[in-house]
Each structure stands twice: as C-alpha cells, then as structure tokens.
Amino acid sequence: MRAREKKRLVKFASSPRGQFIIGRALYTSSKHLKKLEERKIKFPRNGERAAPADRKDMEYLLPLFPLYQASVEAMEELDKNKDLFGSAQDPGDEND
Numbered sequence: 546m547r548a549r550e551k552k553r554l555v556k557f558a559s560s561p562r563g564q565f566i567i568g569r570a571l572y573t574s575s576k577h578l579k580k581l582e583e584r585k586i587k588f589p590r591n592g593e594r595a596a597p598a599d600r601k602d603m604e605y606l607l608p609l610f611p612l613y614q615a616s617v618e619a620m621e622e623l624d625k626n627k628d629l630f631g632s633a634q635d636p637g638d639e640n641d
Contacts, residue, residue: 561612568610572617575603 557563578600581587587595607614 564610565612565616568607568613571603571607571610572613575600575607578603 558567578596581593581595582597582600584595
C-alpha cells in the first residue's frame with residue numbers, strides 16, 4: 546500500500562464516519578461472537594466457532610469507538626419511551 550493511500554485511510558478512520566464504521570464492526574461482531582458462545586455446542590467441527598478471547602478484545606476496544614453503540618442505545622431508549630416521544634412511523638395525533 547502506498548503512503549498516500551495509507552494517509553487517506555488513517556484520515557478516514559479518524560473521521561466521525563470512520564469511527565462510526567469501526568464501532569459498528571466491533572459492536573456487531575462482539576454481539577455475534579457472544580451468541581456463538583451461548584450455543585449448546587460452542588466449537589462445532591464445521592461452521593462458526595465461538596471466540597471468547599476475540600470477543601473480549603473487541604469489547605475492550607469498543608470504548609475507543611463509541612458512536613455506533615451510542616446510537617443503538619439512543620434508539621433503544623426511544624423505543625422504550627415511544628409513548629412519550631412518538632416515532633417516525635407514529636407521529637402522534639396531528640389531525641386533532
């Protein structure tokens with residue numbers, strides 16, 4: 546990889562969009578690996594295997610990339626309180 550391309554990649558990874566994407570990858574991957582750990586057969590002969598150490602490392606890194614997790618938590622909070630805030634699908638009684 547050329548130095549110029551590396552510079553562009555580092556700039557992107559440091560941007561809010563890059564931070565969001567990295568956070569999303571860590572968040573969704575760690576959730577997926579957690580589900581694999583909760584299966585009856587954690588280490589099947591064929592197929593995806595649980596990777597507890599990898600999941601823990603992802604969760605360790607996640608606070609460095611908080612944007613995606615914060616957006617997920619905000620949406621969950623809005624869903625819990627949709628009777629207070631309404632939603633995009635249910636804007637409330639606009640006709641009254």
